[in-house]
Amino acid sequence: MSILAWSAIVSLAVWVWLLLGQGFFWRTDQRLPAVDDGRAPLPADGWPRVVVVVPARDEAEVLPLSLPSLLAQDYPGEAEVILVDDGSTDGTGGLAGELAERYGGLPLTVTSPGEPEPGWTGKLWALRHGIALARAREPEFLLLTDADIAHEPDSLRLLVAAARANDLDLVSQMARLRVASRWERLIVPAFVYFFAQLYPFRWINRARPRATAAAGGCVLLRTDTAVAADVPEAIRHAVIDDVSLARAVRRAGGRIWLGLAERVDSVRPYPGLGELWRMVSRSTYAQLRLNPLLLAGTVAGLVVIYLVPPVALMAGAVAGDAPAAWAGGAAWAVMAGTYLPMLRYYRQPLWLAPLLPFTALLYLLMTVDSAVQHYRGRGAAWKGRTYAGSYVSRNGE
Structure with a gap:
């Protein structure tokens, strides 16, 4: 099999694991507990200050x-x-x-x-x-x-x-x-x-x-x-x-x-897009602990998980590479399926689900830009303040 086909199979395997093994993250049923028809029960000892x-x-x-x-x-x-x-x-x-x-x-x-x-x-x-x-x-x-x-x-x-x-x-x-x-x-x-x-x-x-x-x-x-x-x-x-x-x-x-x-x-x-870009990129590299290796791993992961499936499907279809097209299409379908509950929660049209690879590409670019801004001394900037690496929590957060 081709390298593209193997890459698509790896991506499909990752998506099957994400679907079943990552805490059912894609479900949107984790809502506020102890709610009964929109009314909260009166605490036995009265309502606290x-x-x-x-x-x-x-x-x-x-x-x-x-x-x-x-x-x-x-x-x-x-x-x-x-x-x-x-x-x-x-x-x-x-x-x-x-x-x-x-x-x-x-x-x-x-x-x-x-x-x-x-x-x-x-x-x-x-x-x-x-x-x-x-x-x-x-x-x-x-x-x-x-x-x-x-x-x-x-x-x-x-x-x-x-x-x-x-x-x-x-x-x-x-x-x-x-x-x-x-x-x-x-x-x-x-x-x-x-x-x-x-x-x-x-x-x-x-x-x-x-x-x-x-x-x-x-x-x-x-x-x-x-x-x-x-x-x-x-x-x-x-x-x-x-x-x-x-x-x-x-x-x-x-x-x-x-x-x-x-x-x-x-x-x-x-x-x-500019406002959203700044909202995401201002703290993304801090989330990666300002670590270039974590940045490289994140970029590689985004490519394999989100970008390989549509590329494999389309390139495989054009080149007659059936394994690449099949695995890429299956991975893309699982990806889109896991995104549907979140789109429903936000009351958005479900046809946006197949566009998730494009959105992931934007997030990849935002992540890289976050690192670039950090090394230029403009990382984690918000409303006129810029926080250097020393302001990221040292307790592993």
Whole structure:
């Protein structure tokens, strides 16, 4: 057989293993536990106090769509919101106060921590300040949520009920990202698909977990566990802060749950390829621990897993190489089939599934660009700040 045929057979074998042996990552049924017809059961000892901490840097564009949803939570217990204005230049802090006056609801405190001290990433510096203020209120839970995340009115109630009913220390939902533009439709569902492939939710949620991760946009964290895990100080230099947070909680003996959200949405727009490219590439090389060998392995893996199948099918058909065409077509079919549940979750047309190899090629180029930007001194850049390699967590995150 030809080299192309052997490559296609290897790709097909990998896809069969991914289909059956990678925690059924492609399924989208990991949803918030302890939910009964959209209503959360009343805890036996009453609803605990919760403080919501929102780090925000130059978020005036999205804040009118997200902050009112937090203020409007119908949580039955005591709750309040702390928005940490992380050096914004667009009036984020003032706008937050105006929105609170206009909409009412939960009490809002707006505060600013000043510029980060050396060794801290901006978001974690803001969280440090917000969590310190929150702990003075002695809450049982902290809800850490990004400024672009909108919550349905019962979101907090359902999160707390899930944590209480299942004795969880960290409950994280991957917010449903915005999918409106042509590029968002092509790239966003694949972003979540690739994340789930790397961190299968079932493995994370097992009694004996085989993986650890969280989604930073929506994290309900037990305050005592945050103290035991020394969060956020223990992860102050982490660029991939959500995964680092989950690992710190796990090391402290905490129980973690991660799943897809139904009632938590990101309102941040990524209308063009450039915005999506920067969103992905700013931290991809940090995810690879700034390691050139891991980069090379990732590129080779993406080529074999995602690019070889369509190339083998088309080249094999043209050249009359039946084994290459058959194996490439079968691998491509399995690949597309595993992508269908994520497209359904995002309510996107199913004909996008065969385009996954093209999207994977874009992610490959974004990954390489992330490394290039790092070596040019512009890696992990976000809203005017650039974090060097020393800011990636040294605890293996």
